[in-house]
Amino acid sequence: MRPLSRFALAxxxxxxxxxxxxxxxxxPAPDFTATDTYGRTHRLSDYRGKFVVLEWQNRGCxxxxxxxxxxxxxxxxxxxxxxxxxxxxxxxxxxxxxxxxTAEEANQYxxxxxxxxxxxxxxxxxxxxxxxxARTTPEIYIIDPKGVLIYQGxxxxxxxxxxxxxxxxxxxxxxxxGQAMAxxxxxxxxxxxxxxxxxxxxx
Amino acid sequence: xxRLSLHRGSFAPQSALLLLTVFAFGLxxxxxxxxxxxxxxxxxxxxxxxxxxxxxxxLGLHFQLEPGWHIYWLNPGDSGEPPRVxxxxxAGRRAGALRWPxxxxxxxxxxxxxxxxxxxLLAAPLDVPASAxxxxxxxxxDVHWLVCRDVCLPERARVSLRLPVSSRAARRSxxxxxxxxxxxxxxxxxxxxxxxxxxxRERTLTLEVHTGRPVPAxxxxxxxxxxxxxxxxxxxxPIPAGVRLILRKSDFAPGPVNELAGIxxxxxxxxxxxxxxxxxxxxxxxxxxxx
Numbered sequence: 001m002r003p004l005s006r007f008a009l010a011x012x013x014x015x016x017x018x019x020x021x022x023x024x025x026x027x028p029a030p031d032f033t034a035t036d037t038y039g040r041t042h043r044l045s046d047y048r049g050k051f052v053v054l055e056w057q058n059r060g061c062x063x064x065x066x067x068x069x070x071x072x073x074x075x076x077x078x079x080x081x082x083x084x085x086x087x088x089x090x091x092x093x094x095x096x097x098x099x100x101x102t103a104e105e106a107n108q109y110x111x112x113x114x115x116x117x118x119x120x121x122x123x124x125x126x127x128x129x130x131x132x133x134a135r136t137t138p139e140i141y142i143i144d145p146k147g148v149l150i151y152q153g154x155x156x157x158x159x160x161x162x163x164x165x166x167x168x169x170x171x172x173x174x175x176x177x178g179q180a181m182a183x184x185x186x187x188x189x190x191x192x193x194x195x196x197x198x199x200x201x202x203x
Numbered sequence: 204x205x206r207l208s209l210h211r212g213s214f215a216p217q218s219a220l221l222l223l224t225v226f227a228f229g230l231x232x233x234x235x236x237x238x239x240x241x242x243x244x245x246x247x248x249x250x251x252x253x254x255x256x257x258x259x260x261x262l263g264l265h266f267q268l269e270p271g272w273h274i275y276w277l278n279p280g281d282s283g284e285p286p287r288v289x290x291x292x293x294a295g296r297r298a299g300a301l302r303w304p305x306x307x308x309x310x311x312x313x314x315x316x317x318x319x320x321x322x323x324l325l326a327a328p329l330d331v332p333a334s335a336x337x338x339x340x341x342x343x344x345d346v347h348w349l350v351c352r353d354v355c356l357p358e359r360a361r362v363s364l365r366l367p368v369s370s371r372a373a374r375r376s377x378x379x380x381x382x383x384x385x386x387x388x389x390x391x392x393x394x395x396x397x398x399x400x401x402x403x404r405e406r407t408l409t410l411e412v413h414t415g416r417p418v419p420a421x422x423x424x425x426x427x428x429x430x431x432x433x434x435x436x437x438x439x440x441p442i443p444a445g446v447r448l449i450l451r452k453s454d455f456a457p458g459p460v461n462e463l464a465g466i467x468x469x470x471x472x473x474x475x476x477x478x479x480x481x482x483x484x485x486x487x488x489x490x491x492x493x494x
Contacts, residue, residue: 024454062349062357098354135314136282153455160284161349161357192429192455196355197282197314 023132023141025189029149032128034090036119037103037110042088049145051177052086055117055155056129056198058099058137059109062161063195067138068113070163076173077116085177089117092129094201099137100124126200136195142176151176153191236343238360242269242350247342247362248324248378253369254340257333261382262298263326264288264346264362266319272352273318276306278427278465280316281434283355286325286348293340299328304388305466305474306424308433311353315433317424324385337368390466390476397445399479403460408450410463410479411442418446418469423477425465430456 023029029052033043044052055073058064067073077087091106093099101109106120123129132141142151156169172188179186237246243266250261266274266286275283290298303325306317331340343363349355393399400411408430410423419441425431435451446469452460464478 060354062355133313161355162347190455192453193281194284195282196351197311199353200312203312 023149023152025149025152027149028147029141029143030131032131034121034123034128036121037106042119042121045147047086048147050084050086051145051181052088052143053080053173054132054141055087055089056134056137056139057089057091058093058196058199060098061137061196064137066161066163066166067155070166072166074114074116080173080177081116081118083181087117089120090123090128091120092123092126092134093199094124094126097199099199129198129200134198136193137198138195139193140173144180150180150186151189154193159194236363238362240358240360241356242272243267243358245346245360245362247344247364248381249364249366249376250379250382251373252376253367253373254331254335255373256331256335256368256370258331260329260331261326262329262342263324263378263382264344265322265324265381267322268320268350272350273309273320274348274350276317277303278317278425278429281314283316283318283351284349286346289345291343292329296329296332302326302389304385305390305468313434324381326382326385335368340366340368342366388474390474393475393477399477401463401479401481403481406452408452408460408463410448410450411445412467412477413445415444417441417443420470421446421448422468423448423450423465425463430460430463
């Protein structure tokens with residue numbers, strides 16, 4: 001067998017296990033429909049004309065906790081939704097896995113945390129998570145008003161669970177939204193996400 | 204997990220899990236401290252029974268993990284974080300860099316991590332100055348690490364060791380076999396006759412290692428900054444003079460890839476440290492094997 005055909009076979013084998021069209025910065029963000037904790041349906045394409053942030057969340061993950069227990073995530077949510085950004089917090093933990101919450105539990109938790117996303121989307125089947133190939137919590141995707149993915153990756157440049165690091169971290173949500181909303185080119189469009197693995201249902 | 208509340212700058216709600224039980228027990232030759240965190244037992248050990256002035260002493264952090272749990276290599280892969288160590292040593296002394304044994308590849312869905320299960324010894328050299336004086340050297344380490352199974356927990360401990368300072372040659376300690384076991388998994392420098400090539404294309408990195416004879420299999424563990432997609436399959440082919448690996452570039456590769464560094468594992472050989480500089484974007488030139 002020639003190396004090329006062997007590679008093609010390997011690529012086909014990979015296609016069976018990896019998402020075929022994982023989103024990439026510069027390309028249209030895949031559209032999806034999901035239900036929030038109040039039973040309302042959200043379709044990504046309904047938010048054309050606005051910037052959208054997708055935040056993958058797991059309340060038990062030490063990296064997510066680092067950003068919620070210091071108030072950093074809430075600060076980002078408040079600051080950017082006040083400027084018209086749509087912030088969708090997505091929970092892709094499967095039932096029985098860390099971070100899974102019923103709608104009622106989620107509403108109680110996010111109220112208690114003083115969180116301020118536009119909506120919390122429940123994705124227990126991992127449909128939206130797999131569509132975006134979201135791998136960690138917290139992982140961030142930012143979509144521009146034309147529906148193009150402009151950022152994918154880590155929330156900041158300090159890949160640790162230590163809350164002390166937030167003070168000195170460079171926050172990529174602030175950086176990307178700051179640049180994009182000022183009409184400037186976005187200087188960082190992809191970083192390696194850090195944190196806990198997303199607790200999807202077992203395959 | 205209990206209720207969560209807002210705590211600025213602390214992991215206070217998790218303190219129950221972080222709670223460390225520290226046992227200290229005296230030994231005839233030296234004193235050791237073992238710390239037990241929720242899923243890890245950590246011990247500071249020395250390869251020899253005493254610190255000899257003017258000689259190198261190997262210290263080690265021995266992590267023993269609960270079955271099913273793991274900690275991370277210096278490059279954790281797609282999630283996680285490597286252990287961090289802060290040494291407290293007698294004035295004027297500094298420990299050398301940690302020696303990380305070859306990790307395992309740990310897969311969880313589309314996530315690939317590099318880490319250790321069961322137990323691992325992270326060793327560091329300490330050059331004992333000729334001026335070191337008896338009776339003893341106090342050594343401690345503040346260690347922070349993340350331990351994961353399907354879920355992750357940050358743990359931390361302070362472990363200490365009191366070693367006699369003695370000008371007579373020290374004996375091998377009871378922990379010496381741990382060091383021997385770790386050493387065979389330390390990466391070795393690349394043998395003098397070997398050569399590397401790295402060809403960077405848009406989506407792939409082709410790494411060739413010329414060892415002088417065809418090599419049927421190889422595995423590569425990247426050092427940071429890590430430009431690889433760990434979940435993608437790696438194509439490994441023997442070539443007349445060695446082995447060729449075609450590795451998938453990560454979408455998150457930070458900037459242009461000029462170098463690839465990491466550990467190469469070949470059948471029947473100790474792990475080898477590889478550092479390959481990228482050739483120009485040779486995408487068009489048909490590639491000919493060199494001998």
